């Protein structure tokens with residue numbers, strides 16, 4: 468099993484994550500809290516109340532976890548393609564796989580990464596939703612003192628299953644959308660590259676960026692539900708399950724609720740995924 472894809476996936480995912488985290492914090496807050504009038508209002512309030520640090524809440528944990536999650540995604544994707552088409556990463560430019568194979572491999576990667584991502588994503592969302600300013604005398608202490616304390620508190624209160632809250636919604640979100648992600652990337656690369664050639668860096672940046680946007684547009688409805696399930700019973704009301712969360716969110720806030728965070732998600736997706744794919748392709752190319 469080729470291991471370079473796992474390592475390249477890890478490094479490229481971490482680079483993309485740092486770039487996209489401030490956008491991600493605004494997105495999570497818009498999706499789960501009703502106190503903001505829009506993106507700008509959320510950014511201004513976050514900055515005033517919590518300074519620049521507020522945008523980077525909950526980042527240390529995803530940085531550590533991206534090692535696992537992105538390497539599982541890219542490693543499983545590439546190895547699934549190897550199993551389906553008997554071609555290695557290097558051979559795929561000369562013998563491109565069919566889009567059906569790319570889609571199946573992407574869905575497989577998405578499905579497996581969702582389970583690795585679930586506990587890390589839960590902790591990230593819980594920390595991002597803590598709007599208390601850091602270390603201000605007299606202000607109430609935040610519920611969680613950091614990622615480890617957050618993980619331990621959830622574990623103590625709900626057991627190991629508690630750490631997988633929202634995992635179903637996350638799996639439903641990621642399985643098909645990661646198929647879409649890799650198909651879009653491959654399709655765009657092939658449109659702008661001569662047969663058998665390696666795509667230029669510009670092509671990889673654009674194809675990666677648009678793959679990110681397309682997949683996140685498709686993922687946003689379930690992303691909203693996932694974030695609400697993860698916050699259920701805290702700042703949110705508790706839900707009877709995924710379907711109950713969907714129906715009651717739509718009843719109370721209209722169908723527009725499923726597109727909350729869409730703009731910020733798309734704005735974040737372009738740079739994050741452009742950088743992720745560029746570094747992934749370059750790392751694999753330099754390792755031969």
Ligand SMILES: CN(C)C(=N)NCCC[C@H](N)C(=O)O
Nearest residue numbers: 641644648682683686736739
């Ligand atoms: C639509 N979905 C779930 C994705 N495209 N997932 C791939 C993640 C890539 C990058 N780390 C990101 O956070 O955008």
